[in-house]
Amino acid sequence: MATEGLVRASGIRPGEFAVGAFARRHRYHPLEALPWLAALAAAIVFPNYLPLGSQILATILFALSADLVLGYAGIVTLGHAAFFGTGAYTAGILAANGWGEPLTGLLAGAVAAGLVGFLSGLVVLRTTGLTLLMQTLVVATLLHEAANKASSITGGDDGLQGMEVWPIFGVFRFDLFGRTAYAYCLVVLFVCWWLARRLVHSPFGRSLTGIRENARRMHAIGTPVAHRRLVIYTISAALAGISGALIAQTTQFVGLTSLSLDRSGTVLIVLIIGGVGQLYGAFIGVPLYMVAQDRFSEIDPVYWYFWIGLLMVVVVVFARGGVLGLFDRFRR
Amino acid sequence: MTDAFSAAVSILFHGTALAMVLYLISVGLSVTMGLMGFVNLAHGVFAMLGGYVVTSLIGRLGVPFVIALGAATVATALASVVVERLLYRRLYSADDLDQVLLTMGLIFMSVAAATYFWGPLAQPMHPPPWLSGPINLGFRSFPGYRSFLILCGAGLVTALWLGLERTHFGVRIRAAVDNLRMAQSVGVNTSRLFTLTFALGSGLAGLGGALGADLLAIEPTYALENLVYFLIVVAVGGLGSIRGPFVAALVIGIADTGFKYLLPELGAFFIYALTMVILLWRPRGLFGRAA
């Protein structure tokens, strides 16, 4: 490699170079500021679209949580909405029954969703492939059915009404323009992104990549594979729960669609568009999808379904890596 | 006849009818999953297609019932061959995720297409008059069409099992499901086998969808709504198994009918809970292959 020649010429031992390169991989790259700058710019340039913007930010968090499980640990799930919906309903039920403090509501959503993730993970993660997939779907459907039937608490088909969310820190009220909501979602997303980024670059995160690439080999180096998968599944569930709680609090409404197969499927779509397993796929795929949906599904929802379906088929057959994958190919 | 006994008989009867429909639809999915390892979530689309063909032929063109059923089966089998040759066979060795995304995309497209051609409402199913009357067995009478469903289902299942045991084709399928490489090395043309098996499985699904049109309503979101049920039957039965899904379908069909009748406030909740329990006990399904 050309770099080796340079390294030798400069007097650094090649070994130090390799070790150093590996050790520095987590350092921040200037491009990583882009999503945050874009989010701030969007708020200034499109002040009338802040409610949509908040939805996008919260959904990015949802997709990010799914990416941890899907892209990093390699667990294919059709039921991630279960955790989203649990977070949403938890925060929603609290706010509709007298406790509207947003931050604790968020926390409650995270804990509830994490618990559901942990318990369901204990059962679901013992299998692989289609059986695992099916079980994730069953868990989500089970919760959907429970929410539907427990309509006295959840509002059932009509959705949860009467949420009253208090101002953040007692000061920042949720205003009609959605400014507070936008800032709230942005800050929460930032914090969760930061945590996810640390996780992905940690030894734990690297071992997840190993589990995804070759689980057999991981067993053979002494990795407690089942344990690791359960941990990431639980963390991912908690993050998804936060995203659900965010949407509930900023729209003051929770419906059954928060637990639907449609929502679980959509998160797969946005990740495949953006790119799976590269941390930023969610940041690319979600805005693209949601803006397009906002524009086009008003025109004709039937056509929207068709074109999205066609897009999925085309992407899988021709452009598997998503947008980030295309960037990779250009770089080489 | 006591109320409890009468209720039990009703539950068994209607549950078995539902089970037959679920089995006919799901057996193809089980075999193709076991044979090709392909996660075909869009399997329900073929069942839906069968349902649309039969209801359109009968409702709009007045085609006789049996012929309409045959047409539905054939049309679905042909459509499946096209899909298999064009799309599926490119992804047999792909990731699970890719297969899930592809087939989900196909489901979405099917929802749109069905809405476009047939509108958003459920297609009414009118069984022919010669099947509609009640069948009186002395101690009670049973609805004619459901009885037909059960008999038809039993007959088809028997034919299927005999076919797989006795025919050349059946032997080849079982060998390939058991050990694909071995089958290839003894000269089985696995590519053609996949297509034929896929066509058979999808055709059966189309027939099941057609027969069961009043149990599982034929509407654009059919493949999405019923996906869970088909997956449950296959996973609980055991992938690649022929008999497994039959037992699973009976358990699910009867239990679902029973729970909905006895505890309607909880609805389908119990079925899902029951599924999780069964899979906790037997992660590979009741008749799945052991490690």
Add this chain to the structure above:
Amino acid sequence: MNMPALETRGLQKSFGALTVANAINFRLERGARHALIGPNGAGKTTFVELVTGALRPNAGQIRLDGADVTSLPQAVRVKRGLVRTFQITALFRRLSILENVTLAVWERQGIAGDLFHPAGHHRAAIEEAHALLERLGLEDEALRPVSMLAYGRQRLIEIAVSLALSPKVLLLDEPAAGVPSGESGRIIEAIERLPQDIALLIIEHDMDLVFRVAQRITVLVQGSVLVEGSPEAIAADLEVRRVYLGERAPA
């Protein structure tokens, strides 16, 4: 009587009517250089899978350093020092070779569960992994992904990964398999330079390697131990010649 590093008693495994391990009694002494040979389908790799815990036996006992490990999962046995390599290279193909070895070091050191600190925080582990690569002459390609390396070098990385786990008992499953004869020299060298306190069991078809490295040979045929002894005794054994070596004398 010294406790063996690894021992199996009556190890039994059948798949239906096919018996792949027939009441195998086997001893691997501490610091041993032991080879397991046998014709194709004899059950050698199955034996490794049973011993390491990837496969569950129908009956029998496996003892590691005197302790019964028969019901312990594979990962726990690895932590106790029972390590294997794979006949068909099983590495993380898209990761660099440095990362492949580092993952193993992290597992051994119990760092792999750290979810908060970046990988670079544990620099000592990365340096240890790099030192291992240097010992095997692989440091030039430390940052290259495994998939870009020659096959012979990939087999060396298998060995590097296993060494990263500080094994007490090391099972090498056909370390030279699929390696062109020009490159197998380095593998033999690497094996010869393994620490003396590791108990080594090599499964091999390459008789050069076997007779160079092994002090003791066990011959496995159709799941049963045919005979066991010193290399000279095995080479001279007529049964073995008939079953496995043909009529040709070893090199």
